[in-house]
Amino acid sequence: KQVPVLTIDGPSGSGKGTISRLVAVRLGWHYLDSGALYRAVGLAAAWSEVDLSDAEAVAACARRTEIEFRTGEGGAEPHVIVNGKDATHQLRMETAGAAASAIAAHPPVRDALLDLQRSFRRSPGLVADGRDMGTVIFPDAAYKVFLTASARERAERRHKQLKDKGVSVTLDGLLREILARDARDAERAVAPLRPAEDAVHIDTTGLSIETVVARVLALVNP
Numbered sequence: 001k002q003v004p005v006l007t008i009d010g011p012s013g014s015g016k017g018t019i020s021r022l023v024a025v026r027l028g029w030h031y032l033d034s035g036a037l038y039r040a041v042g043l044a045a046a047w048s049e050v051d052l053s054d055a056e057a058v059a060a061c062a063r064r065t066e067i068e069f070r071t072g073e074g075g076a077e078p079h080v081i082v083n084g085k086d087a088t089h090q091l092r093m094e095t096a097g098a099a100a101s102a103i104a105a106h107p108p109v110r111d112a113l114l115d116l117q118r119s120f121r122r123s124p125g126l127v128a129d130g131r132d133m134g135t136v137i138f139p140d141a142a143y144k145v146f147l148t149a150s151a152r153e154r155a156e157r158r159h160k161q162l163k164d165k166g167v168s169v170t171l172d173g174l175l176r177e178i179l180a181r182d183a184r185d186a187e188r189a190v191a192p193l194r195p196a197e198d199a200v201h202i203d204t205t206g207l208s209i210e211t212v213v214a215r216v217l218a219l220v221n222p
C-alpha cells in the first residue's frame with residue numbers, strides 16, 4: 001500500500017507553511033517544505049558565486065548541496081542546515097525567496113530536486129508544501145489542497161512575520177515583491193503555479209489558522 005500524501009500548494013503568504021506544519025503535527029506525518037529546498041539551492045548558488053541564470057551550473061549546485069532539516073517541536077519552524085551552516089534566518093529573507101524563484105524556473109534544477117522531494121514520502125504519511133506538489137511531484141496524492149489569500153493579506157502576514165523576526169521592511173515594498181513573484185511563478189514555462197484539477201481550494205483571507213487547519217484535517221479524516 002502506498003504511503004498517503006497530502007499536498008498543500010499555493011502562492012507565497014497564503015499560509016501554506018504554517019498550515020502544513022500544524023496539519024503534519026496533528027496527523028503525525030512527515031513534512032516537506034519544498035520551497036526551503038529551492039531557497040537553499042538559491043543560497044548555495046549565491047555562496048559559490050554561480051550565475052543564477054545558468055541552468056546547468058545551478059542544477060550541478062543543486063545536486064551537490066547538502067540540505068538538512070532539524071525538526072522543530074510541535075509545529076515550530078524547523079532549522080535548515082545548508083552545507084553545514086544554519087541558514088534558517090537567511091532563507092526566510094525576501095532575497096532568498098527571489099533567488100529561489102529565479103532558479104526554480106530552470107527545468108534541470110527542478111529535475112535535480114525531484115527524487116529528493118519524493119524521498120520524503122515515508123510511513124505513516126507526508127504533508128508536502130509547495131507550488132507543484134499536487135501537479136508534478138505527487139500527482140497521485142490522495143489529498144490535495146490549493147490555498148489562496150488576497151495579495152494584500154499575504155503581504156500583511158509576511159510583514160508581521162518579518163517584523164516579529166526584527167526585520168524591517170515596508171508593507172508596500174513587500175506587496176510589490178509578492179505580486180512580482182506571483183507573476184513570475186504563475187507565468188513560467190515549467191511547473192507554473194496552478195492548482196491540480198482535483199485540488200480542494202481554500203481562500204484563507206480573513207480565516208484564522210485554526211479554521212484552516214480544521215478544514216484541511218477534515219479532508220483527511222472526514
Ligand code: C5P
Nearest residue numbers: 012034035036038100101104130131132
Ligand atoms: O514557498 P516559498 O516562498 O518558500 O518558495 C520560494 C520560491 O521557490 C517560490 O517563489 C517558487 O518560485 C519556488 N518554488 C517552486 N516549487 C516549489 C516550491 C517553491 O518553484 N514546489
